[in-house]
Amino acid sequence: MSLKIIVLAKQVPDTRNVGKDAMKADGTVNRAALPAIFNPEDLNALEQALRLKDAHPGTTITLLTMGPGRAAEIIREGLYRGADGGYLLTDRAFAGADTLATSYALSMAIRKIKDYDLIICGRQAIDGDTAQVGPQVAEKLGLSQITYAEEILEVKSGKITVKRRLERGVETVKAKMPIVITVNGSAPACRPRNAKFVQKYKHAKTVTEKQIDTIDYTDLFSKRPYLDLQEWSVSDVNADTTQCGLSGSPTKVKSIENVVFQSKENKTLEPTDEAIDELMKELILNHTIG
Numbered sequence: 001m002s003l004k005i006i007v008l009a010k011q012v013p014d015t016r017n018v019g020k021d022a023m024k025a026d027g028t029v030n031r032a033a034l035p036a037i038f039n040p041e042d043l044n045a046l047e048q049a050l051r052l053k054d055a056h057p058g059t060t061i062t063l064l065t066m067g068p069g070r071a072a073e074i075i076r077e078g079l080y081r082g083a084d085g086g087y088l089l090t091d092r093a094f095a096g097a098d099t100l101a102t103s104y105a106l107s108m109a110i111r112k113i114k115d116y117d118l119i120i121c122g123r124q125a126i127d128g129d130t131a132q133v134g135p136q137v138a139e140k141l142g143l144s145q146i147t148y149a150e151e152i153l154e155v156k157s158g159k160i161t162v163k164r165r166l167e168r169g170v171e172t173v174k175a176k177m178p179i180v181i182t183v184n185g186s187a188p189a190c191r192p193r194n195a196k197f198v199q200k201y202k203h204a205k206t207v208t209e210k211q212i213d214t215i216d217y218t219d220l221f222s223k224r225p226y227l228d229l230q231e232w233s234v235s236d237v238n239a240d241t242t243q244c245g246l247s248g249s250p251t252k253v254k255s256i257e258n259v260v261f262q263s264k265e266n267k268t269l270e271p272t273d274e275a276i277d278e279l280m281k282e283l284i285l286n287h288t289i290g
Contacts, residue, residue: 002058003155005049006113008106008121008137009042009063009078011071036070038077041122043190045183048152049120050082050191056155060084062113066094066105072206075229079201080193085226087113088206091233096246099128103136105244108237110141118160119180123148131182138180145180146173150187206231 013034046061053059063078063086065071075086089109097105110119119138124131131147138145150165153172160179164171165186203217204227210217221227234241242248269275283289 001056001155002060003052003056003117004115005052005059005061005118005120006110006116007042007046007049007061007063007078007083008119008134009046009065009074010039010122010125011036011065011067011074012039012125012127013037036073038074039122039125039127041124041126041183041185043122044185044187045120045122045181046078046081046083047188047190048149048181048183049118051188052118052152052155053082062086062116064106064109064113065089066097066102066109069206069208072209072229072231076201076204077193079204080197081191082194082197085230087230087232089232089237090206090208091244093234093239093241093244096249097244098249098251099130099132099136100250101244101246101248103133103140104248105234105237105239106133107137107140108239109232110137112232112237117177118155119143119178121180121182123182123184134180134182141180143178143180144175145182146175147182149181149183152181201227203227204229 014037046063049061053061061078061083063075063083065074065086066089067074069088069090071090072088075083075088078086087109089105094101094105110116119141121134121137123134125133135145135147146160146162146164148164148166149162150170151163152160153163154161155177159174159176160181161172161174162181164173165184203220205213205217206229208231209229210221217227234244240248267279269279280289
């Protein structure tokens with residue numbers, strides 16, 4: 001059976017490069033000051049979708065992301081790896097959204113897409129670590145959900161079998177589709193870009209990107225409509241502006257604190273059994289362990 005899969009993906013600030021300008025005065029992330037990357041666990045989710053596409057000919061994968069104009073790069077990254085298309089939710093009214101407002105906007109976009117069997121996303125984004133958006137999308141759409149997925153084992157007769165990685169073991173569950181699945185970082189890493197797909201989609205652009213581009217691609221886009229990346233605003237998905245962005249976000253940041261980790265005592269060991277044995281004795285004597 002062929003499947004229609006929606007992958008929720010997010011462009012996130014690279015938390016390895018967080019500095020003093022990482023946050024704005026209102027408590028929101030200053031995304032312009034940080035390098036942007038594809039959220040790691042969303043890449044794990046994309047790989048699960050791509051494996052289903054490999055196993056079920058005719059399957060299509062659509063990426064859905066919300067963010068500023070530059071977030072279109074996330075869709076292109078998905079296309080380079082084997083996805084078939086994507087939608088960018090971008091509007092000033094979406095800015096500053098917490099998980100509740102984000103899940104609302106995504107759910108409205110999914111309602112507009114309509115036709116889907118499976119919605120897959122990463123467990124959480126590295127800029128928030130809440131693990132709330134996937135479950136909230138499921139709730140708003142009235143769908144079942146499977147969280148902490150590590151591998152999709154089988155899709156057959158309208159049902160899906162998933163292996164979950166939990167804190168104290170592994171669980172295998174089966175559920176009916178359509179369904180929302182959130183994927184752990186322990187799932188297989190996403191495959192690299194495919195050179196043929198890079199050549200095919202390297203000029204894929206949103207309407208806004210075409211308008212600011214100095215090169216006229218009119219003839220190219222008329223011959224290759226698959227290069228058109230859909231761009232949706234609040235009105236395009238019939239969303240209520242009071243439930244979007246900061247106005248729809250009950251989460252408020254009261255204060256921000258920069259934490260700098262500093263090394264204290266350290267000890268260098270020789271890579272020998274004797275050195276490790278001496279360290280174990282020392283840790284036991286000073287009650288660090290044991």
